[in-house]
C-alpha cells in the first residue's frame with residue numbers, strides 16, 4: 001500500500017490524474033489523495049493539501 005501514488009501517472013484517471021486542486025487551486029497538478037470535506041464528501045486533493 002505504501003508509495004502507491006509514485007511513479008507513473010495514473011492512466012485510468014482523466015488527464016492522467018491531473019487537474020485543479022479544489023483546496024489550493026493550483027492547476028495542472030496531480031490529484032492523488034482523497035480528502036474528506038466538512039460536508040462528508042470525498043474529494044481528490046494534491047499532495048500539498050493531503051494533510052489538511
Ligand SMILES: [Zn+2]
Nearest residue numbers: 021024046049
Ligand atoms: Zn492542493
